[in-house]
Amino acid sequence: MDPETQHWAIHSHPLCLNCSGSTTEKTVGEGNRLGNIGRRYFRCKRCNKFSCFGDMRGVHLSNPVCYCEGYLFSRIQIAGWKGRQAIHGAIHFVCAVGKCNFFEYLTDDEGHILGFESPPDDPRSMGF
Secondary structure, three states, X not given: OOOOOEOOOXXXXXXXXXXXXXXXXXXXXXXXXXXXXXXXXXXXXXXXXXXXXXXXXXXXXXXXXXXXXXXXXXXXXXXXXXXXXXXXXXXXXXXXXXXXXXXXXXXXXXXXXXXXXXXOOOHHHHOO
């Protein structure tokens, strides 16, 4: 499956988990350091919070399932280096369709959070 295709479970714009407001579809602009330029995503119209990406990138059968009904597979992604992320560059799983608050860090066998110290050159080739 082409990871850039629309996510099969997103039938309409998701509601914001923060304020229950409606979201609008946007496109990632130039200057994104994580290989997301041109990628579709949803952002709340009211509080401006990011909701989810609108594609299948990072959604793999080996990912944990989120809390959504139907046991949807989560999305693996890298936390950015700007903004409010708790750990910049951390690899984590989130609800792929923005309908639940699922969040889980990728950890090693000893429980250490895995991540990057700087943006990887080609995150797409790594499954992100």
